[in-house]
Amino acid sequence: MFDGRRSVAEAGLSAQSMSLSGALPVYAQSAALCYRTSKGGPEILLVTTRRARRWIIPKGWLINGLTPSESAAREAWEEAGVLGPCGTDSLGRFAYVKNRPGKASALCLVDVFPLHVQRMVAHFPEAGERRRKWVSPQVASSKVSSPDLGALLAGFGLQRQ
Incomplete structure (x- = not known):
């Protein structure tokens, strides 16, 4: 479940994300x-997602023993090389609904960390x-869903700039 660092209401998310917060379990992720x-x-x-081929930034579940930023760096290596x-x-946070085969959907709150390649x-x-x-x-902003x-x-x- 959500790690409690901030409540869903304090996360600074869009109204659409907020409307889903009461209906789904909430999990933390990190992204680079x-x-x-x-x-x-x-x-x-x-990078593209594996199945739908949508554009995203590298992200994933928090990894035991690593900080959120270290988890983000690991995802950047695995997903983008x-x-x-x-x-x-x-840098901020975004939310999305993760559809998990064989499991209930979940709301993921993703903390984003800058990684200088x-x-x-x-x-x-x-x-x-x-x-x-x-x-x-600007192009990145228009390509993500x-x-x-x-x-x-x-x-x-x-x-x-």
Whole structure:
């Protein structure tokens, strides 16, 4: 269940996410906003989901023995094949409904940590299951389906200029 760091109401989420909070179990996850800087400004790395092939940022369940930011860095490696320093302060939070085969759906509250990509490799654990794409924060914002995540991505571009 939700880890209690903040209540669902204090998480700063959209009305749509809030309306689901009473109907579903709530779980915590962490994500890595993988970025690099280029002459044109910051770029964000998006990856596809394994089944639906939607664009997202690397995210997943918290890993026992790791901090949330360390869990985010591990997800970035497994899902995108990137390495670099991961910040320990969350940039923000987004929510989504996770449909779990054979289990009830759940509301996931995802804390997002910045990861400055210093190395990107071709061979990584989920390389055959995902695509990767570097885009501007504005394009990243328009490609993800979550309005909360889209706003966070667009805001990252403003913070870094």
